[in-house]
Amino acid sequence: MNGPPPQPSGSYEPSYRIFLETVATLRPRLHRYCARMTGSVLDGEDVAQDALFRAYQGLESFDPSRPLAPWLFRIAHHGCVDFLRRRSVRREAESALAEAGEELTEGALELVAPLERAVEHLVLVLPPKERACVLLKDVLDYSLEEIAELVDSTVGGVKAALNRGRTKLAALPEDGAMFEPSSAERSTILALYVERFNERDWDGLRELISADAQLKVADRYRGKLASSPYFSTYAAWPRPWRLTLGQVEGQPVVVVHLLGERGWQPEGVVSLEVVGEQIVSIADYLMCGWVLSHAASLSTGGAA
Numbered sequence: 001m002n003g004p005p006p007q008p009s010g011s012y013e014p015s016y017r018i019f020l021e022t023v024a025t026l027r028p029r030l031h032r033y034c035a036r037m038t039g040s041v042l043d044g045e046d047v048a049q050d051a052l053f054r055a056y057q058g059l060e061s062f063d064p065s066r067p068l069a070p071w072l073f074r075i076a077h078h079g080c081v082d083f084l085r086r087r088s089v090r091r092e093a094e095s096a097l098a099e100a101g102e103e104l105t106e107g108a109l110e111l112v113a114p115l116e117r118a119v120e121h122l123v124l125v126l127p128p129k130e131r132a133c134v135l136l137k138d139v140l141d142y143s144l145e146e147i148a149e150l151v152d153s154t155v156g157g158v159k160a161a162l163n164r165g166r167t168k169l170a171a172l173p174e175d176g177a178m179f180e181p182s183s184a185e186r187s188t189i190l191a192l193y194v195e196r197f198n199e200r201d202w203d204g205l206r207e208l209i210s211a212d213a214q215l216k217v218a219d220r221y222r223g224k225l226a227s228s229p230y231f232s233t234y235a236a237w238p239r240p241w242r243l244t245l246g247q248v249e250g251q252p253v254v255v256v257h258l259l260g261e262r263g264w265q266p267e268g269v270v271s272l273e274v275v276g277e278q279i280v281s282i283a284d285y286l287m288c289g290w291v292l293s294h295a296a297s298l299s300t301g302g303a304a
Contacts, residue, residue: 037080130165246300
């Protein structure tokens with residue numbers, strides 16, 4: 001695949017929404033894989049959504065006699081590799097792969113103890129192929145044959161990648177990843193966004209946002225914020241809601257809390273891209289509950 005897929009513009013057409021409903025049970029697992037491949041639950045959701053749109057566009061070429069899940073994961077896998085390439089991680093990964101050319105020995109796969117859930121967050125140190133193989137086998141429990149098909153390899157190649165990946169993970173130190181703190185300017189803009197959103201000060205919000213800002217609401221809309229009913233949709237939301245500042249895996253986000261039987265609960269996140277003193281894009285993941293459940297960490301100020 002060359003470059004990102006064509007994107008829908010405006011509200012998604014009904015036929016695409018129907019397609020998303022048919023694959024709803026696969027979405028959390030697809031996101032989990034993409035999130036660990038890309039190293040971010042938010043980037044992973046973006047890649048997963050792009051993969052689903054590619055799949056929708058290619059439905060005419062899909063053989064309905066074959067299972068749907070491997071086909072979707074194959075598209076998502078290539079999307080993850082494209083993402084890593086665009087982020088300039090691929091060159092570093094290929095260098096690491098060239099240095100790790102050890103031969104596979106009989107029984108070597110049994111030397112590493114079963115990996116705990118933490119593997120999902122440690123695999124970022126691995127090259128893309130090793131990362132994919134470890135995730136698909138040790139986290140998602142795919143067979144060697146299925147993995148070989150998904151990553152365009154052979155069973156022997158998958159075994160070798162698993163051996164390399166597991167060995168590297170076993171040798172890792174136990175310290176966690178560190179995240180750079182956000183700038184004071186960005187924090188100020190995010191705080192103003194939350195304050196004005198909670199006050200339903202839509203005109204004040206627009207002062208923080210560039211005229212050509214882009215909006216992405218998962219499974220609903222992608223296009224210019226100015227052409228969307230985004231603010232009016234929140235204003236008319238049937239459940240009480242409130243925003244707070246927070247972090248998902250160290251990344252500053254806006255956390256959406258909804259009021260339910262257990263009080264205020266975090267239900268979704270919104271990612272804002274800030275350039276200079278203005279917000280230039282908004283990505284709302286409220287409709288993707290699995291994003292929060294798959295996050296390595298979530299911090300939030302709570303809701304009053």
